[in-house]
Amino acid sequence: MTPLRVRPHLAGILDRTAHVVLTFSVLGNLLPEPEAVAGRVRDMLLDTGHRLSILIGAGDNPFDMLAEAYTAGEDLGRRAEQLIHDAEVDAAARAPVTPGTRALLEACRATGRTVTVYAPHSESAVGRYLHQHGLRPLVGPALGRGFAMRHPAVRTMAPVLESIGALPGETAVVCATFSAMSATQRAGAHAIGVERIREPRKMLHGGEGSNAVVQSLTHLAGAVRACAPSQQRGASL
Incomplete structure (x- = not known):
């Protein structure tokens, strides 16, 4: 079999990566109808007599509505x-x-990389999703909304890395949005964007720090297998 050719920039990132954090948006979507869910929260708040600002009242983000609800009590x-x-x-x-999700998780396991999932969703929903697809044994910590709400308005992935005891320079965060990539780079970790899951390639490029963009999770899985961490290669010599 012809060895997979991995672009030097991506190979350089993977060479230093011992820990992989998957932002949940690259795996799936647990709020396929966010407007409807936001509407339920909005209606609940209005029924209690809570007055919403024009900005919040016109919004369709369930998490913004959740934050508003907690400010009310x-x-x-x-x-x-x-x-x-x-x-x-x-x-x-x-x-x-x-x-490509399973292929990526199996590639991480085969090359000795740890895997963490970070989601804005409830931990139980994330766990159910992973079990539903037979992926839970391939994933380590699954950090959900409970963790995120203990670190509100954080614009960096630093708390995630600290919670799993991973050094930024040894961690790659797989992202579907530019905002997630920016938060990763602000934490000093490597950002790997996957195009067309949420945003096109041109929106994922840029920012400060170490980053790369791949075509798909399947493509990333092949690159992960082809590029074992430098620590693992050193141990085998």
């Missing part, structure tokens, strides 16, 4: 959390997985 926050949680758990039973 702990009880309303928990009620909003339950509405979003129920929608996520329901979606977890039927949401498809991005092609």
Whole structure:
């Protein structure tokens, strides 16, 4: 079999990567109808007499609505959390997985790299999704909304890396959006964007720090297998 040719820049990143963090948006979508879920939270808040700002009231982001609910009180926050949680758990039973996901996870395992999933969704919904697709044994920590809400308004992946004990220079975060790539680069980690899952290649390029963009998870899986971490190669000599 002809060895896979990996672009030097991507190979350089993978050579230093011992830990892989997958942002959930590269795997799947547990809120396929965000406007509807945001609407349920909005209606719940309005029914209690809570007054929404024009900006929040016109929005369709469930997580913005959740944050608004918690500003109105702990009880309303928990009620909003339950509405979003129920929608996520329901979606977890039927949401498809991005092609190439299993190949990437197996490539990470074969090359001795740890894998963490980081999601804005409830931990139980993420766990159900991974179990549904038979992926849970291939993943280490799965950090969900509980973790994210302990670090609100954070524009860097640093808390994620700290929680798993990974050095930024040895960690690659696989992203589907430019905002996630930027947060990764601000933490000093390597950002690998996957084009056309959420955003096109031209939107993923740029920013500061170490980054690369790949065509698909399948392509990244092949590159991961072809480029074992330098620590692993050194140990085998």
